[in-house]
Amino acid sequence: MSPGTDREVGGIVYCSGPLFCPEELGGMTAIARVLEESGFETFLPQRDGLEAYVLPLVNSALNIKAGPVRPFINRAIFCLDMYQIVHRCGSVVVNLNGRVPDEGAVAETAVAFALGKPIVMYKHDARTVFNGMDNSMITGLSPFRVETLEEIPVALRRARKQAGSCSFAPCSQGALPSEMQKAVEFGARVWSFLQGLNRLGGGRRVADELIDEIARLCRDYPVTDSPG
Template sequence: MPRAYCAGPLFNAAERAEMDSIARTLEAAGYATFLPHRDGLEFARLKPELEKLGASADEAARILDRAIFSLDTYQLLRRCDVVVANLNGRVADEGTVVEASLAWHAGKPLVLFKADARSMLGGSDNPMLTGLGEFDVIDRLSALPQAVDEAIARDRARRVEETLSRGAEIASLREGGDDMTALAKTLYGAFRNAIPT
């Protein structure tokens, strides 16, 4: 059974409930899930235990920061087959951005989810984030299982190399001067077929 890492904001009851809904939707479709606030380390519960062992409050916090980072990175990169990143909010949670970036660079299937109209750039999210999910953002909870299936099936073998190759071509044109017509022609030729109709 494929295992999904559920990345998203977890800083209040509403955010945790939303993440629980995402996990339940995937579990109902046959996926196992790793949900950090449910399956990971709880800072508030472990910090007093570390202090009982003699750690100062600051030392306990530093230990837990490292432990949470280590566990969540291990789960994402080694134990899970796909990452579902919840981008809801005006801007995505910074931890979610890191988790999505780790998934993209490691070649993991990545599904971006956002059912929230708030965005930073007049209806669009930052392209440095949406590009990680091939500019495809799922906006319905019910559509997540199919999107996860498709992400797992998609060939990702050359994703990083292809992006770097396109970037190098664009950088070369930019270094060659300010000919916006030539740049626009290159961009049009390189990317127009990559945009779904």
């Protein structure tokens, strides 16, 4: 999470978008970079969230150990990201590039919309020209849409100005539906754990500790399979 001068007037910017291949990771890094160079502080899941630890496990021997607790890890990722959007981040920049927008990014943006947070939509994808606009249920989430990286900080400042300072404040206790409140509270616990983990650096020991601790935390937040 990179510091910036705009945190005091609008909170951290949540960078939402796809992160499952090198090209997608590079695109998200570019979005965070242009914001940080413009003075904003960002939360980039692939760098600052559980994804930073989980994605490298996919092609490693530790993936075998992680397999049985994968439902717990998925739950922890969801709850941590909800905590960031609801409580820590004042606005969202969403990357809509791709044949279709990333499903997780759409869900995150919808949550931000429901909370009244400023949203900027970035899309620079030739497939839009051929296939038309994205679904109106997506484009309707924000009037602030840009096609170049350089436009993102300008659009975000405009979106924040229009929304007003009240949109940047965390939601008060009891203001959320009970299940969302439960997820946010669990996400806060995961975030606290990650802060300690970050101080240990990387390596197999950290990955092992991550898997064990996520499983322990999730005993208080059970994940059940859907009936088959």
